Amino acid sequence: MQSERFTALLRSRELKSTPQRLAMLEILERYGHADIEEIYNEIKEIFISISLATVYKNINTMLEAGLIQEIKIPNGKSKFEIVKEHHSHFFCTQCNRIYDIPHPQRLPLLLPDGFVPKESMVMVTGVCATCHTGA
Amino acid sequence: MQSERFTALLRSRELKSTPQRLAMLEILERYGHADIEEIYNEIKEIFISISLATVYKNINTMLEAGLIQEIKIPNGKSKFEIVKEHHSHFFCTQCNRIYDIPHPQRLPLLLPDGFVPKESMVMVTGVCATCHTGA
DNA sequence: TGGAGAAAGAAAGTAGTTTTCAATTATAGC
DNA sequence: GCTATAATTGAAAACTACTTTCTTTCTCCA
Numbered sequence: 118m119q120s121e122r123f124t125a126l127l128r129s130r131e132l133k134s135t136p137q138r139l140a141m142l143e144i145l146e147r148y149g150h151a152d153i154e155e156i157y158n159e160i161k162e163i164f165i166s167i168s169l170a171t172v173y174k175n176i177n178t179m180l181e182a183g184l185i186q187e188i189k190i191p192n193g194k195s196k197f198e199i200v201k202e203h204h205s206h207f208f209c210t211q212c213n214r215i216y217d218i219p220h221p222q223r224l225p226l227l228l229p230d231g232f233v234p235k236e237s238m239v240m241v242t243g244v245c246a247t248c249h250t251g252a
Numbered sequence: 253m254q255s256e257r258f259t260a261l262l263r264s265r266e267l268k269s270t271p272q273r274l275a276m277l278e279i280l281e282r283y284g285h286a287d288i289e290e291i292y293n294e295i296k297e298i299f300i301s302i303s304l305a306t307v308y309k310n311i312n313t314m315l316e317a318g319l320i321q322e323i324k325i326p327n328g329k330s331k332f333e334i335v336k337e338h339h340s341h342f343f344c345t346q347c348n349r350i351y352d353i354p355h356p357q358r359l360p361l362l363l364p365d366g367f368v369p370k371e372s373m374v375m376v377t378g379v380c381a382t383c384h385t386g387a
Numbered sequence: 388t389g390g391a392g393a394a395a396g397a398a399a400g401t402a403g404t405t406t407t408c409a410a411t412t413a414t415a416g417c
Numbered sequence: 418g419c420t421a422t423a424a425t426t427g428a429a430a431a432c433t434a435c436t437t438t439c440t441t442t443c444t445c446c447a
Contacts, residue, residue, distance in 0.1 A: 393445100397440090405431080406429100413423090414421100417419085
């Protein structure tokens with residue numbers, strides 16, 4: 118079953134596997150990228166009395182565990198995604214959707230002497246194919 | 253005088269040149285990158301009774317006018333900077349400072365068919381020279 | 388330099404997020 | 418499977434960041 122995977126994922130980071138967390142991960146996987154509001158609205162369909170505080174707490178717990186990551190959106194609310202291979206993001210300013218795009222093989226970065234890079238993030242804004250072809 | 257420049261800058265975007273806005277621009281220039289709190293604390297030294305609402309309103313006004321821009325910080329508060337030539341950012345996770353770095357000449361991006369890029373942002377995290385050499 | 392319109396300041400209001408605490412639940416060990 | 422323990426949940430209150438409203442003051446063009 119699907120949730121076995123997420124249970125294993127949670128346990129691998131010493132987090133308890135609760136139905137609420139499993140549902141959140143399932144939603145994140147289905148959406149690809151979702152913000153707090155989207156997650157809360159979706160999960161309420163299953164757990165009618167879930168608290169928004171639980172959603173926030175689990176987001177923070179899973180962020181700290183490195184299970185999910187935050188994507189800061191230009192002039193918008195943060196979205197979250199399950200951590201996977203390193204990639205870049207395309208943000209469509211028309212439909213507000215986020216798309217994963219391959220991360221450039223080599224970012225030709227010119228860092229000043231002594232600067233030690235750890236991670237690089239690329240965010241491209243523009244218009245996606247669906248919006249552009251006027252669908 | 254210094255403020256003449258900022259007055260011209262504000263007027264070029266049809267914004268009135270007020271002492272508060274001039275001070276904010278001066279602070280932004282001096283800091284390079286500053287968050288709301290830093291701006292507010294600095295400007296209070298000059299305008300003891302300035303309202304935080306004024307700072308927010310001016311930030312938003314100048315953002316909309318394209319005079320300044322927001323930099324979203326991984327796990328941190330947004331910083332603001334005066335708009336200048338396109339560049340990338342380096343965020344030192346040790347001292348929390350932002351550094352401007354040259355934007356890669358050519359970002360080797362692989363966008364799906366039909367996607368039209370408009371802007372690209374690169375954020376590099378790591379440790380800056382000052383922190384790395386243990387200064 | 389007078390007046391229209393914009394901006395400032397103060398205070399109240401809103402949104403988003405975190406904390407607290409009692410009750411419940413997951414899981415490791417038996 | 419059952420139990421103990423520690424973590425998680427939900428509800429409410431609290432907190433922080435930001436915006437709105439309203440009145441007063443300021444900018445700047447005629």
